[in-house]
Amino acid sequence: MxxxxxxxxxxxxxxxxxxxxxATFRGPDGLWEGHRVEDVATPDAFRRDPDLVLRFYDLRRAALADVHxxxxxxxxxxxxxxxxxxxxxxxxxxxxxxxxxxxxxxxxxxGELTRAFCRICQERQDAPPEMRSGTVCASCGAENTLRPDIVWFGEMxxxxxxxxxxxxxxxxxxxxxxxxxxxxxxxxxxxxxxxxxxxxxxxxxxxxxxxxxxxxxxxxxxxxxxxxxx
Ligand code: BJW
CATH class of the missing domain: 3.40.50.1220 (TPP-binding domain)
Structure with missing residues (x-):
């Protein structure tokens, strides 16, 4: 320097x-290939199809084990x-x-792939290995209220x-x-x-x-x- x-x-x-x-986000082999990241990484996309979004993040979280x-x-x-x-x-x-x-x-x-956020009590916590239906918030005990602790478009x-x-x-x-x-x-x-x-x-x-x-x-x-x- x-x-x-x-x-x-x-x-x-x-x-x-x-x-x-x-994978990076943009370019030919981009992470959301076939979709503009601006269209899918949004709270609206999560509301429309939470299982799809949670599955996508579950796979990316699991893939962290194979990279260094x-x-x-x-x-x-x-x-x-x-x-x-x-x-x-x-x-x-x-x-x-x-x-x-x-x-x-x-x-x-x-945000972080390894963290989750409860939409009811607003507490952040370690993400469970799978965040699809059936998960319970470690803080308030509510069911199916966790979302990835990721900042989507339109969020601060x-x-x-x-x-x-x-x-x-x-x-x-x-x-x-x-x-x-x-x-x-x-x-x-x-x-x-x-x-x-x-x-x-x-x-x-x-x-x-x-x-x-x-x-x-x-x-x-x-x-x-x-x-x-x-
Ligand atoms: C290599 C390489 C190698 C490859 N070596 N290099 C004007 C002002 C303020 C806001 C806006 C505005 N206009 C619009 C907005 C709103 C919006 C926005 O920016 N939209 C754009 C489409 C224009 N922004 C937001 O909504 C943000 N929130 C917000 O603005 O709140 C209000 C606010 C206002 C004022 C102040 C503060 C706040 C939130 C943005 C959230 C972004 N989230 C994502 C998705 C996460 C979900 C997920 O992971 O699935 O974050 S989008 C995605 O893009 C991800 C990334 O962090 C982010 C940036 O991408 P990045 O890292 O640059 O990746 P790529 O793929 O684009 O580029 C990779 C680069 O690496 C390339 O250049 C390659 O060449 C290079 N490369 N291999 C070196 N080996």
Missing amino acids: TGKPRNIVILTGAGVSAESGI PNPAHEALAELDSAWDGELLLITQNVDDLHDRAGTARMVHMH PYHMARIDSALSSADLFVSIGTSGAVYPAAGFVREAAANGARTLELNLEPSEGTMFFDEARHGPAGTLVPAWVK
Whole structure:
């Protein structure tokens, strides 16, 4: 890394987990292939067909057992443990690969596959292996009230106060493996830049917001991220 930033904010997206074998959302082999993610990842889609949605998340949760952090997750965890300035890793990913790599200073702004949320008592809890009919809320005992603790379109992303505060004092903002198609995350680069941060994009290809970055490096995260952290 060049220069001497003190406060680093890192935003990650699906591209950071692609080399671990988790499909990204957009593009030809996208996760919701055949559907626009904007049409299916919504509270309305869940109301229309809860079993379909719960089954989809049950399968993705189970698939976490077969994937592992890659060199990009590992390099970011090393940076987190070595960095004595401020650092916040904001992930849009609902997988647990940053957690398993050991990154401590991080937030999941779009929720987590391994967590569930009770629509009655509003308590968050570990997700049962299967969330289809018959599940009981561990907190209030209500039946069939759990939903994945995932932020769908139209819902407020998590940790926004902490994120806004980190962006306001960042002097380096790095975006890794995200298409820049989904707000508010896609706006973070402009927020950080307006507050005086230098901005860097690390992505396989130019993102939708690539023009907003001071510098962009294009290639696989598993190569670019360890090289940047070094
Ligand atoms: C590699 C690689 C490799 C591949 N190495 N790179 C303007 C302002 C504010 C909001 C809006 C707005 N306009 C519209 C909105 C509303 C909406 C929105 O953004 N809609 C867009 C369609 C325009 N946003 C919302 O509704 C959000 N809530 C909200 O705005 O609340 C109000 C609010 C207002 C103001 C402030 C705060 C709040 C909620 C968004 C929820 C997103 N949820 C999802 C689905 C989760 C469910 C699930 O997992 O099934 O989260 S959508 C999906 O997209 C998922 C991701 O986290 C998110 C981002 O995708 P990501 O990570 O960028 O993946 P991809 O596939 O798009 O891109 C991967 C990239 O990696 C590509 O560029 C590849 O090239 C690259 N890549 N391999 C490096 N090896």
